[in-house]
Amino acid sequence: GLRCGIVGLPNVGKSTLFNAISNAKAESANYPFCTIEPNVGVITVPDERLQILEELVHPERVLPTVIEFVDIAGLVKGASKGEGLGNKFLANIREVDAIIHVVRCFEDPNIVHVAGKVDPVSDKEIIDTELQLKDLESVDKKILKVIRSAKSGDAKAKKELASLEKYKAHLEAGLNARSLDVTEDDLEAVEDLKLLTAKPVIYAANVDEDSVNTGNEFSKALEENVKNENAQVVLISASIEAQIAELTDPEEKEMFLAEYGLKESGLSKLIKASYSLLNLITYFTAGVKEVRAWTVGKGWKAPAAAGVIHSDFEKGFIRAEVIKLKDYQEYKTEAKIKEAGKMAVEGKDYVVQDGDIMHFRFNV
């Protein structure tokens, strides 16, 4: 599934939000993986198409897709140089698909701010700088690796070097890799580096309870500051999330949200923002044992999509059989779907569509 890393300065509300997420996971007893690290919270993504398939297929179990939230604590000024919990935590960020950057937008005299005052823009920039320095380190390392071949005329290395220099200049100017204008070649040159500041980001503006609908002066300053980034700002109140997480009855939850004039929880807003920011779609596998949702990127081809189930599916990919949900609803069984000629057989270039029901054939 999708992995989101939660970052932010100390005392901005990360743990409060993370604990709320971890409590929410109690609802998803079906979650199939058993070893979850203490700093990883897992929640399920609701999808009404799963219910449709369940009624058609009557499987033993239904597994929604999940999002993992990784609490990446210990980011402080100087983290890239090993301050705080530093490097270990930066390594954790490399493995995430997106970053949720929690920014303190609430005032509370009882809660110390590491920089002395609430200033979301400057807070955000402190974290950005640490991540940029780390990226710069990765880019510099790779430049050292390719520079000799580039100088001796190797065409590929020359191209790579040009791309790497472009990233270097951008990062040195105090900018995030995600805001660089890039070509396919540039992307290829840094693909293996998994640059931290190239990852898509959602800013979670942690506002006081009363500002969760309207925002406040702090969240507005943040929005203004990031409006040229390809990023989203989501208003949340970590303390409201913590209270929602305590409620088990869905009706109670709804009433609680209504009291604050909210239609959905901050958590649900974060999930939606992640899917849209990351261009994610869902495909399904449907069998008598299990109906299951899988998350892939828009534009992914069948083998890569198969790879999220198991890497062997990708390596040994032969073909995919694809059914559209509306055909499943019309013809009800796989046999009838086949008879009607509505099961497509697709090769390795097939681009998976949102809602596809896939069956993969592969060599082991």
Ligand code: GDP
């Ligand atoms: P972290 O260091 O970023 O993980 O921050 P924590 O989640 O531990 O929060 C630090 C302190 O701020 C705790 O005492 C929280 O109860 C408090 N806190 C978190 N979110 C809010 C909020 O939205 N409003 C207020 N007033 N306090 C909050």
